[in-house]
Amino acid sequence: MTDARSSGARELRPQGRRTRKRLLDxxxxxxxxxxxxxxxxxxxxxxxxxxxxxxxxxxxxxEDLFRALAVQCAEEMTALAAELGAVGPGPEGLEELRSWLExxxxxxxxxxxxxxxxxxxxxxxxxxxxxxxxxxxxITGSLVQRLGExxxxxxxxxxxxxxxxxxxxxRTAYFVTSRDLxxxxxxxxxxxxxxxxxxxxxxxxxxxxxxxxx
Amino acid sequence: MTDARSSGARELRPQGRRTRKRLLDxxxxxxxxxxxxxxxxxxxxxxxxxxxxxxxxxxxxxEDLFRALAVQCAEEMTALAAELGAVGPGPEGLEELRSWLExxxxxxxxxxxxxxxxxxxxxxxxxxxxxxxxxxxxITGSLVQRLGExxxxxxxxxxxxxxxxxxxxxRTAYFVTSRDLxxxxxxxxxxxxxxxxxxxxxxxxxxxxxxxxx
Amino acid sequence: MTDARSSGARELRPQGRRTRKRLLDxxxxxxxxxxxxxxxxxxxxxxxxxxxxxxxxxxxxxEDLFRALAVQCAEEMTALAAELGAVGPGPEGLEELRSWLExxxxxxxxxxxxxxxxxxxxxxxxxxxxxxxxxxxxITGSLVQRLGExxxxxxxxxxxxxxxxxxxxxRTAYFVTSRDLxxxxxxxxxxxxxxxxxxxxxxxxxxxxxxxxx
Amino acid sequence: MTDARSSGARELRPQGRRTRKRLLDxxxxxxxxxxxxxxxxxxxxxxxxxxxxxxxxxxxxxEDLFRALAVQCAEEMTALAAELGAVGPGPEGLEELRSWLExxxxxxxxxxxxxxxxxxxxxxxxxxxxxxxxxxxxITGSLVQRLGExxxxxxxxxxxxxxxxxxxxxRTAYFVTSRDLxxxxxxxxxxxxxxxxxxxxxxxxxxxxxxxxx
DNA sequence: TATGAATGAGTGTTCATTCAT
DNA sequence: TATGAATGAACACTCATTCAT
Numbered sequence: 001m002t003d004a005r006s007s008g009a010r011e012l013r014p015q016g017r018r019t020r021k022r023l024l025d026x027x028x029x030x031x032x033x034x035x036x037x038x039x040x041x042x043x044x045x046x047x048x049x050x051x052x053x054x055x056x057x058x059x060x061x062x063e064d065l066f067r068a069l070a071v072q073c074a075e076e077m078t079a080l081a082a083e084l085g086a087v088g089p090g091p092e093g094l095e096e097l098r099s100w101l102e103x104x105x106x107x108x109x110x111x112x113x114x115x116x117x118x119x120x121x122x123x124x125x126x127x128x129x130x131x132x133x134x135x136x137x138x139i140t141g142s143l144v145q146r147l148g149e150x151x152x153x154x155x156x157x158x159x160x161x162x163x164x165x166x167x168x169x170x171r172t173a174y175f176v177t178s179r180d181l182x183x184x185x186x187x188x189x190x191x192x193x194x195x196x197x198x199x200x201x202x203x204x205x206x207x208x209x210x211x212x213x214x
Numbered sequence: 215m216t217d218a219r220s221s222g223a224r225e226l227r228p229q230g231r232r233t234r235k236r237l238l239d240x241x242x243x244x245x246x247x248x249x250x251x252x253x254x255x256x257x258x259x260x261x262x263x264x265x266x267x268x269x270x271x272x273x274x275x276x277e278d279l280f281r282a283l284a285v286q287c288a289e290e291m292t293a294l295a296a297e298l299g300a301v302g303p304g305p306e307g308l309e310e311l312r313s314w315l316e317x318x319x320x321x322x323x324x325x326x327x328x329x330x331x332x333x334x335x336x337x338x339x340x341x342x343x344x345x346x347x348x349x350x351x352x353i354t355g356s357l358v359q360r361l362g363e364x365x366x367x368x369x370x371x372x373x374x375x376x377x378x379x380x381x382x383x384x385r386t387a388y389f390v391t392s393r394d395l396x397x398x399x400x401x402x403x404x405x406x407x408x409x410x411x412x413x414x415x416x417x418x419x420x421x422x423x424x425x426x427x428x
Numbered sequence: 429m430t431d432a433r434s435s436g437a438r439e440l441r442p443q444g445r446r447t448r449k450r451l452l453d454x455x456x457x458x459x460x461x462x463x464x465x466x467x468x469x470x471x472x473x474x475x476x477x478x479x480x481x482x483x484x485x486x487x488x489x490x491e492d493l494f495r496a497l498a499v500q501c502a503e504e505m506t507a508l509a510a511e512l513g514a515v516g517p518g519p520e521g522l523e524e525l526r527s528w529l530e531x532x533x534x535x536x537x538x539x540x541x542x543x544x545x546x547x548x549x550x551x552x553x554x555x556x557x558x559x560x561x562x563x564x565x566x567i568t569g570s571l572v573q574r575l576g577e578x579x580x581x582x583x584x585x586x587x588x589x590x591x592x593x594x595x596x597x598x599r600t601a602y603f604v605t606s607r608d609l610x611x612x613x614x615x616x617x618x619x620x621x622x623x624x625x626x627x628x629x630x631x632x633x634x635x636x637x638x639x640x641x642x
Numbered sequence: 643m644t645d646a647r648s649s650g651a652r653e654l655r656p657q658g659r660r661t662r663k664r665l666l667d668x669x670x671x672x673x674x675x676x677x678x679x680x681x682x683x684x685x686x687x688x689x690x691x692x693x694x695x696x697x698x699x700x701x702x703x704x705e706d707l708f709r710a711l712a713v714q715c716a717e718e719m720t721a722l723a724a725e726l727g728a729v730g731p732g733p734e735g736l737e738e739l740r741s742w743l744e745x746x747x748x749x750x751x752x753x754x755x756x757x758x759x760x761x762x763x764x765x766x767x768x769x770x771x772x773x774x775x776x777x778x779x780x781i782t783g784s785l786v787q788r789l790g791e792x793x794x795x796x797x798x799x800x801x802x803x804x805x806x807x808x809x810x811x812x813r814t815a816y817f818v819t820s821r822d823l824x825x826x827x828x829x830x831x832x833x834x835x836x837x838x839x840x841x842x843x844x845x846x847x848x849x850x851x852x853x854x855x856x
Numbered sequence: 857t858a859t860g861a862a863t864g865a866g867t868g869t870t871c872a873t874t875c876a877t
Numbered sequence: 878t879a880t881g882a883a884t885g886a887a888c889a890c891t892c893a894t895t896c897a898t
Contacts, residue, residue, distance in 0.1 A: 627841020
């Protein structure tokens with residue numbers, strides 16, 4: 001047995017690692033399909049073509065599997081945060097923003113349910129919450145810095161603006177991925193980049209560059 | 215059994231109306247406290263000082279009570295949507311926006327869980343979803359119109375921008391109400407109004423008016 | 429729902445009290461039949477002709493039901509302890525002992541599994557253990573007192589002797605009730621009373637009275 | 643698969659014998675620690691630093707390992723039974739009893755859980771039960787014989803008295819080993835020997851010799 | 857001989873909903 | 878109109894045992 005007290009505890013051999021990954025992948029899919037609360041362990045193991053027993057060989061419980069997913073997500077998010085370059089008022093700034101948003105969207109596509117759970121649920125355990133806040137802080141931190149560079153003097157509160165910004169990005173990503181809104185990525189990215197560029201970053205007179213293509 | 219097939223079906227006498235309201239109010243509180251998924255029928259009836267049997271006298275099921283709440287919320291939201299006046303590029307526009315956001319926040323305080331459920335959950339029934347989309351559409355519709363008036367030519371997609379905007383508003387309201395972010399309403403409203411005014415509405419040269427006070 | 433956090437928590441109406449009693453009675457029987465570890469909630473509810481849901485209406489969990497039984501048992505045991513009168517060296521002493529043992533046996537017949545769990549299991553929660561020790565202490569306390577009166581000077585350790593005595597009584601009762609030994613109560617009671625009378629109580633010369641009848 | 647149908651079936655090479663012993667020793671420890679019902683195969687193999695697969699190479703199942711332990715225990719018990727010499731009414735008799743009890747206690751320390759399972763559990767298989775009864779009979783048989791020699795005429799039932807006696811010894815040993823009672827072996831052995839000597843063996847007038855030292 | 861991985865029947869518990877009074 | 882009691886399908890999790898290497 002040697003049950004999995006914590007998700008990363010045991011050293012695994014190749015086969016074990018494969019099975020664990022199968023479970024994580026299956027969970028990713030099922031979570032995207034049905035959302036966190038409607039996801040059953042049974043759904044996951046069926047999709048991973050394995051058994052309940054096996055599930056608990058790799059994860060202490062449902063929450064633990066979720067935590068493992070959250071850790072992955074947090075890592076990618078933190079990496080992503082570091083990638084946002086300077087966002088100047090000109091078209092290069094807009095483009096920088098846009099390409100960053102594109103990568104954000106890709107990550108969101110994979111980890112949507114995890115991210116949403118971070119942002120939504122009140123019944124979430126401490127460590128998970130911390131994890132989410134950290135990823136959140138990493139990203140807003142990057143945004144704060146970039147905003148600071150742009151001397152966006154109209155943003156008085158250093159915390160709120162990036163939070164609002166991230167909220168907008170996250171929700172919009174959600175709308176697109178959940179198909180509530182029917183539009184392709186191009187339009188989304190361009191519009192979002194423009195709005196953000198104008199609303200949060202660009203300062204001063206010249207506004208022409210922010211005009212959109214598509 | 216005389217069970218309540220649908221929430222609004224039966225004509226109620228004064229006492230019945232009172233009991234029904236007690237249940238709705240209790241639900242509002244419990245939902246805010248524990249969130250949708252953690253809310254049990256038992257929590258609601260206990261807080262309403264009534265019984266399970268009584269609950270099902272007024273609502274066909276848990277979802278039905280939620281629907282009743284959603285109807286109330288949708289009505290208020292629709293009314294709210296109609297209240298947004300013209301948002302010009304000047305300081306009056308900013309102020310108009312700000313005061314509207316203030317009323318939105320008040321509504322959000324009461325109906326947060328309902329609104330969030332509209333925006334989040336995939337396991338939600340058709341009619342409820344429709345209701346949410348209608349309220350959503352009403353508001354974005356108003357925003358669209360106001361944006362149109364402002365000739366915000368940089369917003370190419372007529373649907374996306376208001377959606378993103380609403381998303382930002384909703385999430386930010388959530389942050390404030392859930393105390394994830396510690397800031398008072400003043401700061402929130404001012405910053406949000408400014409960002410929106412600049413990012414979505416104002417067009418052209420003059421930017422001075424959007425500068426923030428607090 | 430109003431789930432039963434603790435066994436005695438809720439005020440029950442007649443019907444509820446009846447059902448609760450049915451469950452306790454059923455549990456008593458099943459426990460006697462299969463022993464603690466082999467007893468399933470399902471066994472209990474089936475015998476009580478009720479459902480799993482109902483079980484958890486009256487008891488927080490399996491252990492809680494067991495605790496309720498233990499409380500009953502402890503009460504009877506404490507009462508029993510108080511009933512043991514003076515045990516003189518003569519035949520009246522022997523008879524006193526015998527009739528007390530008879531009552532002990534009756535109680536044991538009903539609560540055997542509870543008592544055994546007290547004496548056996550290492551995986552038992554604190555409060556239950558305390559309860560068992562208290563009942564145990566009450567009885568050995570009575571025995572200690574009676575032993576003291578008899579000036580059984582050969583018993584050096586005040587704690588050990590009554591413990592050993594109680595152990596013998598308990599185990600012997602177990603043998604009889606579990607039919608490992610085939611003998612009727614008469615023989616058991618007489619022999620046990622005699623052995624105890626001689627071994628623990630009587631002091632001095634005259635031994636004749638302790639001779640057995642059956 | 644070459645699985646072990648019965649514990650003693652296969653001829654083992656030195657390494658195999660070593661592994662098997664490691665498992666038995668580990669089981670002894672774990673059983674003492676957690677008791678029979680709480681002991682998991684996993685606990686045993688982990689302590690024996692081996693694997694589940696290996697466990698089933700040497701034992702057909704959990705019960706089979708337990709049976710192996712029981713066999714060992716039964717052998718020692720039978721040997722022990724044969725060692726009890728004549729128990730006269732004088733101080734030599736008392737001493738004989740005492741030293742025998744000392745050896746019993748030592749055995750109990752090692753095989754407590756096995757012995758307890760014999761005496762307790764209703765969910766026990768036939769062969770195991772037989773084994774236990776045999777060991778039990780061996781010991782009570784010795785006691786019977788010694789009692790007979792002492793012409794303890796007050797003990798009418800030939801079976802009951804030794805059973806009660808053994809029960810007392812076993813339980814008391816349990817109390818000491820499980821630390822429910824805090825006392826050292828000296829006191830235990832002396833008191834127990836005295837009580838037994840008086841209650842079961844000695845007959846006639848002279849009682850002085852049974853008086854205790856410690 | 858050894859092992860880590862896999863299995864799945866079994867069990868306790870929850871909770872929306874219905875029933876009887 | 879009100880209520881406490883009853884229900885049972887659903888679900889998470891355990892663990893002895895078997896399999897593949």
